[in-house]
Amino acid sequence: MSNAQEILLTRLQQHFGVTLQQSCIKLDEITIEVSSSQLLSTCQCLRDDFGFSILIDLCGIDYLNYGIADWEPSSRVTGTGFSRGVSTAIYQENTEATQRRYAVVYHLLSIQHNQRLRLRVFTDGEPPRIPSVIDIWNVANWYEREAFDMYGILFEGHPDLRRILTDYGFIGHPFRKDFPLNGYVEMRYDPEKKRVIYQPVTIENRVLVPKVIRHDNRYVD
Structure with a gap:
């Protein structure tokens, strides 16, 4: 923990007041949390007044x-x-x-002050919804599409919210904790139809942890 971090945390707490639901320094980085209704105004202020002009990363979290x-x-x-x-x-x-259950985490960088900040916001409703920050950081476009693809989080105001990593017609969101490890469908080539088809998963789960058998007199009756 550096003196500059303590000063920045104090400034954030004084500026945002009760808007901050949580604020602390963890893993040598400042973490703050606000409600989804305060997200856009908070991000705008962080960019314009605190110099966090760069969105390094945006990711979803499933707390199931x-x-x-x-x-x-x-x-x-x-x-x-x-x-x-x-x-x-x-x-x-x-x-x-x-x-x-669901949250979105924003990792911000201020080149002007050489400081980093982590912002966490929990989503609302089901399916989970949260405002898009594209108008504040344009780079959020693909990040938000990835979070939508992997977690099913809807970013309201996003101009083109489509899947970005999974295939066309993919069912479900693979980073959700309740998503089966084998998925719901599998893809294979059908020689009769002469094309790729989708079908229910036929893969069976296997136990990969070996059973350890020790030949030791301590285990002899």
Whole structure:
């Protein structure tokens, strides 16, 4: 944590006041959170008044089951590797923030002041919606299309919100936590129809963790 970061955080807290739902310094970077209704005005102010003229990245987050651990090592074994002793469905306390599912994170850079900032905003409704920031940072165009493709987040005001990474006709959003690992459909070439067709997934899940068998006198009755 540097003195410049502390000064910037104080300025942000004083300027935005109660608009900031959260503000802190984590991982050597300032993180602030605002509501979706305050997103555009906050971003405009960050660009014009605080010098954050560059949007480095924009990404979606799915907090489904956040804070719920399916694996917890026992006290007698290591916490990593194949020798873990585990218990399923170990539930941790969920905070109010984790009960909201989708969020968008904006990573900003000020070349003028040589500072970075992380802005998080939770979406509204289902399907999740949030205003587009293209009019503030034009580079957000493809970033928002990627977040829409992967998470199904709708960016209101986006001029051309289409999928950008998945194929035409793709079903679902693959970065959502409840999206099956094998997907819903698979693609193959049909020699009879002489074209590529889509069909329900026929791949079966396989257990890839090997079973460790130790020939040791400690395990002999």
